[in-house]
Amino acid sequence: MGLWFSDLVGVGLPPVETMPGKPSLDSVIWRVLGSAMAAAAFAITCFAERAAIALSFITAAAGSAIYYLFLIPFGTDRFMATAACATVVGLAGGLIARRFEISPVITAVAGVTPFLPGSGVYRGMYAVMNEQMVMGMNNIFSAIATCMALAGGVIFGEWVARRIRAPQLYMPYHALKRVGRFTFQQLRRTRKR
Numbered sequence: 001m002g003l004w005f006s007d008l009v010g011v012g013l014p015p016v017e018t019m020p021g022k023p024s025l026d027s028v029i030w031r032v033l034g035s036a037m038a039a040a041a042f043a044i045t046c047f048a049e050r051a052a053i054a055l056s057f058i059t060a061a062a063g064s065a066i067y068y069l070f071l072i073p074f075g076t077d078r079f080m081a082t083a084a085c086a087t088v089v090g091l092a093g094g095l096i097a098r099r100f101e102i103s104p105v106i107t108a109v110a111g112v113t114p115f116l117p118g119s120g121v122y123r124g125m126y127a128v129m130n131e132q133m134v135m136g137m138n139n140i141f142s143a144i145a146t147c148m149a150l151a152g153g154v155i156f157g158e159w160v161a162r163r164i165r166a167p168q169l170y171m172p173y174h175a176l177k178r179v180g181r182f183t184f185q186q187l188r189r190t191r192k193r
Contacts, residue, residue, distance in 0.1 A: 007129060028068045035114035036061035043110040052102045056110035059096070063089035063111050078142075083149040086112055090157020095164065104161070108154045115150060117143035 023031060039060030043053045067085035070076045076084075093107035124139030 004129065023068065023072065025072060028072065031068065032061055032064040035064040038114040039110045042113045043106065046106075046110070048106055048110070049102070051100050052097075052106045052110075055093070055096055055100065055102060055107045059089050059092040059107045059111035060114055062092050064114065067115065079145055079149050082115055082146055083153040085115060086150045086153025087157040087160075090154035090159075091161050092157075093154075094158040094161025098161075104158055108158065112150045112154060115146070117146040120146065 036057045040053050040057040043056040048056065063085040066088045067081045070081035070084045071078065089111035090104075090108055093104040093111060097104040097107045120139050120143035124136045124143060127133075127136030127139060129136075
């Protein structure tokens, strides 16, 4: 709507790069730190507790480091790097958050926030508004693919975390049986009498 309104009133927007630039090794440390700070700021904005803010910072830093490791030295494409990053965020969120009794959803959402494709959507909408349909749709579908890689990676990471360390809360019957409280076998015996 903002792009349409600016075009309607005749205010020209400055030219925008249609495709994002390639990161270099010189800026990786600052990018990792910036993404970790963005995740912590997002957690603060969502009124998270201090432990959740610190864990969001850690998971985003780990995910960002994996992203740039896959992107620059390994030479993979952005989608593979994004999926690997989201897997690490989901895995770290699942393992560390459970240790500190924080919902893994908080750390996962805050951890992938720096990788959301807002600029890709903006570039796509800008190109579509300026009659560059091919470039615009390319950016929009690239943003959709990035979102799918983020979602799939986080879910896969949390699934692996559950397989590595299954919480005792999901086995209440065994916990009650160990304590020696009322079991289903005792219930059957009382019904037969």
